[in-house]
Amino acid sequence: MSHPATDPDKIIGTTPDNALRNADRADARADGPVLAADGTPLKRSLARALRAQKLRALALIAPLLIFVLVSFIAPIGDMLFRSVENQIVKDTLPRTVVALRDYDAASTELPRDEVFEAAYYDIFYAAERKIHTRLGSRLNYEMSGASSLFRKSGRGLDDVGELYQDQFEALNEGWDEAGPWVEIMADPEWVTEQAAWDAAPEGRMPRFELREGIAEILPRTSEAYETFARFTQVEEGDSPLEEEPWSAVHTALYQDLSATDLSGYSGPRADMLQAADALVESDGFETVAFRDAFAEVDEDWVEPEIWQTIKMYSPAYTSGYFLNSIDMQKTADGPALRDADERIYGLLFWRTLFMSLVITFSCILLGYPIAYLLSNLPSGKANLLMILVLLPFWTSLLVRTSAWKVMLQQQGVINDVLVWLGMVSDDGRLVMINNQFGTIVAMTHILLPFMILPMFSVMSTIPVSYTRAAKSLGATNWTAFWRVYFPQSVPGIGAGSILVFILSIGYYITPEIVGGTSGIFISNRIAYHISSSLNWGLAAALGSILLVVVLILYWAYDRIVGIDNVKLGG
Amino acid sequence: MKLSTTLLATSALTAAAVAAHAQDMADDMTLVSWGGAYQESQNKAYLQPYLEEHPEVSASWDESSAEAVAKLRAMNEAGNITWDLVDVVASDALRLCDEGLAMELDFNEVLAEGDDGSTPEEDFGDLLINDCFVPQIVYSTTFGYRTDMVGDTPPSSVCDVFDLETYPGKRALQKRPIDNMEWALYCDGVEKDEIYDVLGTDEGVDRALAKLDTIKDQVVWWTAGAETPQLLADGEVVMGSTFNGRLFSAIAEQDQPIDMLWDMQSFDLDGWIIPEGLPEDRLARVLDFLKFATDTQRLADQAKYISYGPARNSSAPLVGQHAELGIDMAPHMPTDPANATNVHLYDYEWWADNRDDLDAKFQSWLAQ
Secondary structure, three states: OOOOOOOHHHOOOOOHHHHHHHHHHHHHOOOOOOEOOOOOEHHHHHHHHHHHHHHHHHHHHHHHHHHHHHHHHHHHHHHHHOOOEOHHHHHHOHHHHHHOOOOOOOOOOOOOHHHHHHHHHHHHHHHHOOOHHHHHHHHHOOOOOHHHHHHHHHHHOHHHHHHHHHHHHHHOHHHHOHHHHHHHHEOHHHHHHHHHHHHOOOOOOOOOOEOOOHHHHOHHHHHHHHHHHHHHHHOOOOOOOOOOOOHHHHHHHHHHHHHOOOOOOOOOOHHHHHHHHHHHHOOOOOOOOHHHHHHHHOHHHHOHHHHHHHHHOOOOEOOHHHHHHOOEEEEOOEEEEOOHHHOOHHHHHHHHHHHHHHHHHHHHHHHHHHHHHHHHOOHHHHHHHHHHHHHHHHOOHHHHHHHHHHHHOOOOHHHHHHHHHOOOOOOOOOOOOOOHHHHHHHHHHHHHHHHHHHHHHHHOOOOHHHHHHHHHOOOOHHHHHHHHHHHHHHHHHHHHHHHHHHHHHOOOHHHHHHOOOOOOOHHHHHHHHHHOOOOHHHHHHHHHHHHHHHHHHHHHHHHHOOHHHOOOOO | OHHHHHHHHHHHHHHHHHHHHHOOOOOEEEEEOOOHHHHHHHHHHHHHHHHHHOOOOEEEEEOOHHHHHHHHHHHHHHOOOOOOEEEEEHHHHHHHHHOOOEOOOOHHHHOOOOOOOOOHHHHHHHHOOOOOOEEEEEEEEEEEEEOOOOOOOOOOOHHHHHOOOOOOOOEEEEOOOOOHHHHHHHHOOOOHHHHHHHHOOHHHHHHHHHHHHOOHHHEEEEOOOOHHHHHHHHOOOOEEEEEHHHHHHHHHHOOOOEEEEEEEEEEEEEEEEOEOOOOHHHHHHHHHHHHHHOOHHHHHHHOOOOOOEEOOHHHHHHOOEOOOOOOEOHHHOOOOOOOOOOEEEOOHHHHHHHHHHHHHHHHHHHHO
8 A cells, every 4th residue: 555645665854764764774884873962872762752652642542442442353253252162061061071082973872871970960960050951052053952852851860869869868867968968078177167157157158178088988979069069159158067968969979889888987977878888789779870861861862963962062162153154064974064955054155245246236337327427517416416315324224125115015116107007917016025136126225325425536536637638639428438537436436346245245134124035145144043043153153254255355356456446535 | 508408418318218228129120022012011001000009110111022032141141131021932931041041930939829819830820831931921823814805715724825726815924934834734734733743854844845835936924023914904915924913903903904814823922031140129129020010910901902812811801801992802812712723832842942953944945
């Protein structure tokens, strides 16, 4: 974008930049550093002056810069980031994701029993935090049915813990009370502190600590109880001293007791634990395998599909949304094209580009003569015309679009006139709305001022004398226009085209109202995913692609036409 | 000087009183609804009577229900909930509850008992579809037709929508798979109670789309409920689906030559949810209002202004006449026995599971 008047290398005179450059040259000649009046090297003194100037300039634009950063760049960045972000699976099912690490998503087999165990605890804890259904909604974008699967499982998996809880409770009522559990699991010091806090709640609750050594004896139970106690403290603000533990803790206790021998245990409540140990070892103790419990909740859990989906979407970042937005999907064997009856985005991207181009060209065709007229009329008449051009700007977008509906529909103004004139029969009324034609007409009308204004401002600076000179040298009207006038008006066309094209590529209200099925844009799908399906990741991916396409087109335009040839004003 | 001191002291006292009061219950409420006649019916039946009882409260309406799900999620992420009570349809309520954006309620505790002494859970019955959603009305998506464009034999079955020979002309259908796919399968000979089993298979989806294909080039697809009455009034379409209350106002209030086709009307619910994460004082106020606004009498009152059926069983006998037109409202209710001889019960859970998938197929079919 170099220009003789602004190119820094061509400005001569006493600017700090030039002085700095002169000082550089002097240094290069090795005469020793040039000194300023106060004896400091000129370079340093100048640099200081320059820095102050730059800081002042920065301070002046700072409000705008901060405003743009906070209200524009940051939200867009955040939105684009969602197109790859996928923490939810890892955060909601941390144990399952680890257990699935060596599971091959391409295999058609079910994962190991450890995975079912991990999933049981994960879903149980997620259900307590009421976030399991959120994960269900997320996975439902990839696998139909995941939504209700997780909704059901939140409650359904309670049966497992209750089975053990009931049996322990039948043995000793103490297993369903808070007290004995605290004695077994909690650090006595913490118990004293917590009891003091319960008596006089002040400040923060003392953080729950496990009793020393219990984690080695009952590892799973310790983990489950600790999760329960911390959740009770933090999320519910209750004291674990008074809450009976979740049924998942009983499940963990059963697992620990069946794995270890507690005959040597001598800690608190040894009798209770040893009795429970004996009960677990006895023949009459009822158990249920985790896998069977999952099958009981829903048969889908014993199909590989859900596990493959969890495995494929377990990383914190995913390409899934981008694949979806180009009609592909993640499969166990890598990305694959979707079924033909589910492809839509490719078609919509192509249609959006095509229709935006058509709209841009029709704006050029309609706008050029008007802009020419405006710039060549005497100013009184030109102003009147200008008001007519600007009038649509002052009318609501929805009103203008709805007006086109009244004009174009089959029982509308245009069809009525045509039938009255006898040009079409009453049965053969033209279909001009709810299709591509309607969208193109309505959008051309709405965007026309954006084409006319830049054209006009460029054309009004073209001196009339050039065309006159061409004609006096023997050019015909056409040659004078085509060889002399038109080339000078190209920057206006360029600016108008970029404006109209970029505006129309992101339009969605007008296509939504008059577009029917064949006249809708990709932005209508983006709006749908933002506001109805809540699939913000997919919306973000579609938006990112749209942004990249616009940038590529802009780059291509710059290479072909040259962005210096675009002028918004004289 | 003296006067101003007194004034100052008084206003300080008032301020203190207000502040003390505010700790229990906030005095501002923002209610979110759909705008138009429906919101007006809520305003007249619930809000104005409540404000008369509680003059210290001020309330404002926000007409954002159509974008409620997305906006609630954005508010939740920003940690700044500006809404107190939000009116949504059942499928949105299911999604909001799943996403943890709506508060779970103990209905028997927070809602009023029925006038007949039934507990709230008995009174609302099956309409309580999850733990977050307090239904207000039953509405239906059903068809209306132009009486002057259907000849001597007006349509009597939903399958007449698919009969282009007897009823030529355009039809208006909602631009979404829900309801349309079910009607298509039903008219393709699928038993009513097997519709969702069939729709659950790829062949079933193809079958429904093939049936819709037979009328595809005669369909105008709508997205806003007001479009169909407008299209019918203009004579652009012969018949079209929309919400029954919209058709009621076109027929009874605007005297358009339109009649209702109740066959296979698709029942749906509309009701309140409370956003998750309200501060205590606002929550206390909104619970107080919710209890009042969903009691037996209030729900029955709403039917004076709009033809949607009250969600409580105990409200049905209290439904009276239209407030301005003076006509009996009962025969215009979707739940009226004469209208509800053949209804379609739209399965929220099934659609929650399959909506993303079917919507992709439906949109792809539309675009072809």
